[in-house]
Amino acid sequence: MAAPQSDLLVVSAEPFNAETRLERQVGLVTPVPRHYVRDHFGLPAPPDRLEVDGLVERPVALTLAELRAMPARSLFVTLECAGNGRSYLEPPVPGEQWGIGAVGTAEWTGVPLAAVMERAGVSPEATEVRFTGADRGTVAGREIVFERSLPVGEALHGDALLAYAMNGEDLTAHHGAPLRLVVPGWYGVASVKWLARITAIATPFGGYFQAERYVIEGAPLRRVEPRAVITSPSDGARIAPGAVMVRGYAWTGRSVLEAVEVSSDAGATWSDATLGRGISPYAWRAWEFAWRPAAPGDHALLARARDADGAQPAAARWNALGYANNASRPVRVSIA
């Protein structure tokens, strides 16, 4: 199924990077043609099997057919690019200039990563597990392979999937066909596409996308910071006086989403929104809030997500590469 580009806002054509139009999202599942895509290089030739090696007792090579024959698991997972919201940073930073649509939710199906690691038997001296995609290219004169790592505990005991299906259908090329990693709760960079190799290693991985990109102050990005987005009303909307239903989605990867709050006075006071049903610990939830504007005129609405570790911040935490900007974005509305 081809993804008509009109379903997405293209941030760069080659490599393909495109965000969803959040205002068109209905329900919780993002259709594949509308799910954001983050490619680092051009589309690679799809790997014909998955190799598992390094510090393991039994190196294995698995074809897609062999993986499909293993017990499968399905999970609804919200993936978000670490660069989501980058374009709003001041002063501007280099990198893909994402608005706020580098996020989407799909039902991913595959083999639990833990089951494959168990089959290979990870040696006690392993501390990390490295994932190698088939995608590669040249960055500033260096040949770079797309690789990221997970702590061994996350690989052995987490909910990561080796996914071959998205919303019930085979993966498409831009989502990593035939096989990708999906690491629930982590920024999308961890969910290595076109997965070719898994290697258990003894020392912290220091590859380009682990140590030079997707880092803040030298630390590799891991879990998704909390964020609430307002999808309705739209920014700049003119609305008749009366109650206004404010709606959106909220998610967090670092702990459990506890609340979404809405402010119409620049964050001086906040009111709880109503959260919709949670379909997975790793998927966004819809929320709504009946706002009754105090007076006609111009207003700005803010929403913030709160999880067990705290609330989404009002101000961006600027960093040189522009990651994890989860500052609340004001939506301006005019009541008249």
Next chain:
Amino acid sequence: MAAPQSDLLVVSAEPFNAETRLERQVGLVTPVPRHYVRDHFGLPAPPDRLEVDGLVERPVALTLAELRAMPARSLFVTLECAGNGRSYLEPPVPGEQWGIGAVGTAEWTGVPLAAVMERAGVSPEATEVRFTGADRGTVAGREIVFERSLPVGEALHGDALLAYAMNGEDLTAHHGAPLRLVVPGWYGVASVKWLARITAIATPFGGYFQAERYVIEGAPLRRVEPRAVITSPSDGARIAPGAVMVRGYAWTGRSVLEAVEVSSDAGATWSDATLGRGISPYAWRAWEFAWRPAAPGDHALLARARDADGAQPAAARWNALGYANNASRPVRVSIA
């Protein structure tokens, strides 16, 4: 998005009736091209608006744009055709010869029916609400319009949706574009496609699809009977000795699904399967059971769903038009 016919098993080409290949279902959401389709006549011209009339205080006509501007709700709903399983009845009965794949689960989005009924203001003397589709045709020389009714309480207080989206995208023609009713928990016939008119009425509706079809012993079919299906192993599979993971889906519309049980001794003894996460009170749940065959040779596996009102039956309750055949279907496997 066209539905490649290879994704479905076509039961009749004109009108189009096709079932899903349950063994290809992964995860909980059925992709639109793989969701079963039950058309009673050819595809009609899509209605350009929804009329609400009859015993209401304020007859209204709503365009799709007006409906989309109302507060939306999304629900994961398993729809099943009342004729699902008909082909297994003995002696055979007329009608579409469905196997067991006239079932599917989608995330439906639309306006709560109750909100539209409230806008129109249903008069106290109304006892039912009739739904008229744009589809019509000739049955045995009579011109028949597709119409079904709901009790007024169900229409005013139930979770029915006037749905314009399925799995996050606009409805396709065969799923009732631009607008269909979706009645969670009821056999699919209640979920009138190509919805053109809603009429509050004082006496029980006696139309063709209410009184002459979709009835058992004269009573209109309503809520879905419980059913568990085995999707793996497949019927006729040859399996090596050792533990066999048995998997499938289970649902009920009449109350709450409580358990799925598996038998390998023709129903003499039953063991509880493990139920997967529920994403909605109206959606099927995945289940699995680790079966350890006692001996090599031929076996037959049975699964049954149990809800608050009882268990799925072992034997079909034969009826002249072949509805609601939810008898457990044996899956034969050979251990060698």
